[in-house]
Amino acid sequence: MPQKTVVEVNNLKKTYYMPGGMSQNVLKGVSFQIEEGEFVAIMGHSGSGKSTLMNTLGCLDRPTSGTYLLDGKEISKLSDEELALVRGRTLGFVFQNFNLLMKRTIADNVSLPLLYQGISKTQMYTRAKAMLEKVGLAGYENRIPNQLSGGMQQRVAIARALINNPKIILADEPTGNLDSQTSDEIMTFFQSLNKQGITIILVTHEPDVAMYAKRLIRIADGVVEYDGSVKEYMERQHV
Amino acid sequence: MFNLIFSEAWISITAYKMRTFLTTLGIMIGVAAVVLMVAVGQTVQNVIDESFESMGGNLLIVLPGASTSGGVRTAMGRPTVSRQDMDSIKELKDVLTTSYATQSGVQAVYGKNNWSVNAMGTTPDYLDVGNWEIDRGIMFTERDLKSAASYVVLGQTVVDELFGFEDPIGKSVRLQNIPFLVIGTLKSKGPGLTGDDQDNLIMMPFSTLRQKIRGARQPQMVSIGFVKVNSENKLDTVLQRVTYLLRARHHLKDTEDDDFTIRNMAELVEQVKKVGFYLSLLLAAIASISLIVGSIGIMNMMLVSVTERTREIGTRKALGAPNRWIMIQFLVESILISFMGSLMGLVIGITTSQIGGYIFEKEVPISIWTVILSFSVAVIVGVVSGLFPAIKAMKLDPIDALRYQ
Incomplete structure (x- = not known):
């Protein structure tokens, strides 16, 4: 089966200009491709440019130069409004601190991305219900986030990320606020999603978490330091 | 959306x-x-x-005495406007009718009841000019005015205070110990602009008041005159005509100020x-x-x-x-x-x-x-x-x- 490229970044550079004429090159020419169905972990120390790369991949930020093709579409030159549209249709976000709306029901939270797609309220609810069933939270539709455990809240966030059938799931330290047992649970869940063919990009600094992925892209000082199998990298580290 | x-x-x-x-x-x-x-x-x-509506619309008010004389404010009320002046104004173009009045505070007595009231000597047309209506009985006539008949028409407050639930028509009220025959009563108007009781009033022919209640050195002189005009936009022209007429009747020279004051009610309103x-x-x-x-x-x-x-x-x-x-x-x-x-x-x-x-x-x-x-x-x-x-x-x-x- 010929694999389809969903992410293609070429010589991606990002420079932050600070007041007083100072500038800082955070990304110094990053290139890689991600095929459909991959499970990629992006690792790197803080200050390595990992977050900037993540924001760019998440269409929250534009590169200073270079190209970024998402699902075959060049997005580095899009306007804010167009970027919002791309985020809503092709991406699913999972955050470290879940970022659920605490005053809203679980169903409202899960269906939030559909709100901006012009889908009717009843349809939103039906799809949220179906998605909650998929993440093992059937019957929790009308609860509020505070009534759920951290692991359950993160599953709500995953359901929210999946509801618009995104091309990629972007998970930014998804286990950062969870205990190790719940972390394993969530990562296993990500693995099972990946087995169903969903492309996942995971940003983490924990090797244990990265182990759940198949491929590792390690960023250091604004460039790709390693790109390959997670296992090989880990084995090399342990020698 | x-x-x-x-x-x-x-x-x-x-x-x-x-x-x-x-x-x-x-x-x-x-x-x-x-x-x-x-x-x-x-x-x-x-x-x-x-x-203002209860005071009547399209009205000019003629007051005796000048408001100013040679640029100086003078006391008003020096009797200068007579009944004959007011009657002749009635003949002017666009004037519907005129009326005039003078007042005096009196004590009214009926049986054991005693009430302080405002007695008004006026003409039958005052009903129309002052927006009054007869409640029961009748208003006095021009003939009663000529003969100075001892007829009175009572305001509602007077009826209540003196007669209570009794029918006052045909009864006799004493004003300054002189008997007057009650021939009619007025519909109530309620309090006026300043909160005074407009219904505490007895109307009688002008001549009757002058002869029996309050005489005067010049009995033909009135305290206030009313000119009812046929339409609001004629008020100014009629005011001019009345001024000319009164100046002529009072033999005022061109250099002399008016010895009367005319107020346009509509303007005041x-x-x-x-x-x-x-x-x-x-x-x-x-x-x-x-x-x-x-x-x-x-x-x-x-x-x-x-x-x-x-x-x-x-x-x-x-x-x-x-x-x-x-x-x-x-x-x-x-x-x-x-x-x-x-x-x-x-x-x-x-x-x-x-x-x-x-x-x-x-x-x-x-x-x-x-x-x-x-x-x-x-x-x-x-x-x-x-x-x-x-x-x-x-x-x-x-x-x-x-x-x-």
Whole structure:
């Protein structure tokens, strides 16, 4: 089966200009491709440019130069409004601190991305219900986030990320606020999603978490330091 | 799409019930104050209108004596206008009728009852000129005026005080120990502009008053003359004609000032109405200060809300919310708060003004303009106080907003 490229970044550079004429090159020419169905972990120390790369991949930020093709579409030159549209249709976000709306029901939270797609309220609810069933939270539709455990809240966030059938799931330290047992649970869940063919990009600094992925892209000082199998990298580290 | 934004906004503001309620309170008090003040102003104007109407429209009033003489204010009331003057004015073009009167305070007695009353000597046409109506019986006639008949027509207060439930027609009342036959009663007019009791009055022929109650060195002279004109826009021309006629009759030289004063009632009404209008405007302006304060309250609350919900805004943007949508949602939240406040304020304002009207026995109008005004104010206040916070929310960078703690 010929694999389809969903992410293609070429010589991606990002420079932050600070007041007083100072500038800082955070990304110094990053290139890689991600095929459909991959499970990629992006690792790197803080200050390595990992977050900037993540924001760019998440269409929250534009590169200073270079190209970024998402699902075959060049997005580095899009306007804010167009970027919002791309985020809503092709991406699913999972955050470290879940970022659920605490005053809203679980169903409202899960269906939030559909709100901006012009889908009717009843349809939103039906799809949220179906998605909650998929993440093992059937019957929790009308609860509020505070009534759920951290692991359950993160599953709500995953359901929210999946509801618009995104091309990629972007998970930014998804286990950062969870205990190790719940972390394993969530990562296993990500693995099972990946087995169903969903492309996942995971940003983490924990090797244990990265182990759940198949491929590792390690960023250091604004460039790709390693790109390959997670296992090989880990084995090399342990020698 | 709009119903979705609307429901998002509604859920967001109802999530913080206490805060939303307190914010609406500011607008509520402002709108209630404006509604109440406008109602007070309009009621005052209505009272003024009614009082003037009860005095009769299209009227010129002729007073003896000059208001100024050679640029100096002089005492008015020197008898200069006579019954004959007033009768001759009746012949002028565009004059419907004239009347005149003089008054005297007397003590009226019927049986054991005793009442202090205003006796008015006048002509039968005074009914028409002064907007009076006969309740029971009849008015005296021109013939009674010529013969100085001892007939009286009683105001409602006099009827109540002297006769109670007895029928006064055909009875005899004593004024200064002279008996007078009651031939009619007047319909009640209620209190006048200054709150005086217009119904505490006894009418009798002018000549009767002069001969039997209060004589004068010049018995033909009147205290006040009335000229009823056939239409409002003829008032000025008739005023000119009356002036010429009286100057001629009084043999005044060109260099001499008028020895009488003519007042145009319609003009006076206009002036008092203007005062009433500015009064209501002033009241509304003072009340709208509280609206401004309420509006600042909304802006403050929305700014707090944007800061507090920074992460929510970041999340919404990451999940695909266009900037436009974020801005409109916050704007709608602010308009909703303002709108609810206005609605409550309108209800409270109208209720209070109606209760006030009930207590003071005045009819308080509910004007459609008050309703339209308060809703326009609601939308304007909502937009004005919500715009800045909404733009702030719109401009938040999703990356920073998501990182916000």
